[in-house]
Amino acid sequence: MPVSGIRVIFEMAQKMKDVIRLEVGEPDFDTPKHIKEAAVKALDEGYTHYTSSAGLMELREAIAEKLKRENGISVDPESEVVVTVGASSAINLCLLTVVNPGEEVLIPDPGWPQYQGQIRLAGGVPVGYPTPEAMGFKPDFNALERKVTEKTKAMIINSPNNPTGAVLAKDDLEKLARVAERHDLIVISDEVYEKFLYEGSHVSFATLPGMEDRTLTVNGFSKTYAMTGWRLGYVAGREEFLSQIAKMNLHVNSCPPAMTQRAALAALQGSQKPVEEMFQEYKKRRDVIVKGLNEIKGVKCLNPGGAFYVFPNLSAYKRPSMELTKYLIEKARVATVPGVSFGEQGEGHLRLSYANSIENIVEALRRMSEALKKLS
Incomplete structure (x- = not known):
């Protein structure tokens, strides 16, 4: 049974310092x-x-x-x-x-x-x-x-x-x-x-x-x-x-x-207010990350209608998604997931979770932009 690409990057990130974790698909909020x-x-x-x-x-x-x-x-x-x-x-x-x-x-x-x-x-x-x-x-x-x-x-x-x-x-x-x-x-x-x-x-x-x-x-x-x-x-x-x-x-x-x-x-x-509060925060984060990704040269990102993931296209860099993912975690200290982990149609993409603070998302976008410039 092959190991998921998500787990590969997760294990890498666990051993590194100052990594912004955008690879994990779980809420960053505490249980109500x-x-x-x-x-x-x-x-x-x-x-x-x-x-x-x-x-x-x-x-x-x-x-x-x-x-x-x-x-x-x-x-x-x-x-x-x-x-x-x-x-x-x-x-x-x-x-x-x-x-x-x-x-x-x-x-x-x-x-x-x-x-x-x-x-x-x-x-x-x-x-x-x-x-x-x-x-x-x-x-x-x-x-x-x-x-x-x-x-x-x-x-x-x-x-x-x-x-x-x-x-x-x-x-x-x-x-x-x-x-x-x-x-x-x-x-x-x-x-x-x-x-x-x-x-x-x-x-x-x-x-x-x-x-x-x-x-x-x-x-x-x-x-x-x-x-x-x-x-x-x-x-x-x-x-x-x-x-x-x-x-x-x-x-x-x-x-x-x-x-x-x-x-x-x-x-x-019980009260569903915490769910609504999480939803509103995810919506703000979605807008920030989609706008920021589309401002990076060579990156195209559709606006997701749900969940808390974006799946930007980085095929302009002409590198396999696993190679790009490892490059970003090593050079930018940003953990993402290679699109190929999700199937053949995912190649050329990365998955980023915006279950993280806006502050961290903005910093991750800055780091990615700087690192990707060196590949252009």
Whole structure:
């Protein structure tokens, strides 16, 4: 199993001084106070034991309520929601449940690197469908159709997207729905960045006509509530899938930590003001980093519609993205991620996370500009 380019740069940055970290995809904010307090209270109340492999019922009920209220998805908390050890685990469990050895899974290219590894762990074959920059990092539907074979079992959708920040509009999703219906595909909809959408409104794939029974909706608490280290996510869908996912969860994880689940319950039921404050700050940072990157000679950067990443094009420098990334961390002390880590379509790009202070972003842009001048 190859090591992710993200991990390569992360390990380099860990050993260096005075590095501005724009490679890590996690909020730089602290977990909201009321959520931390709920975890402490849970410990005091004895939530230190096993729970159901599907998660605490009160949390599953809150998740079902959230999905109905915010996403328009109706699920039974008893049998159609499973709480997992992070959204990444939810995706892994979905793949272990639905993919048989040798079957193919369509994934966005560029897309989150762990999709590939998790598909391979399930015995499947990852197949990238192009989402080219020229199309605003939206799917090339003609190319997507050509990627479908008799072995294709499932398709992963990620909107807002990591690494590009692209947001799929309803008409894009409807086209994907037609592909799924035409080829009888199971769809895993990764919606972990749904709260960080800078224009328009989020559309959950499961709400589209005919998609409810074939969609597994994945979400979590890491990005929305700055809870990356708490490791809690969930998946929702039809009982025929979720009953098996709950069994997989038992064998892989036993159950999510009890006190973490109580904290997640407080996250859903408590004030959402911290989420709005984080969103507004990300929006300011996005504007600063996009403007700054486009002012650097040889760099072109689209304005992302969501998440907290930019995916600038540096192909004018005619160097592989991994080489550019290593150059920037060594000469500019700025850590980024090579675009090729996210798939073939990512080559020529870098991913930068703006989950960092505006002060650090401005300084990183200055350092990058100075270093890149020497390559011109």
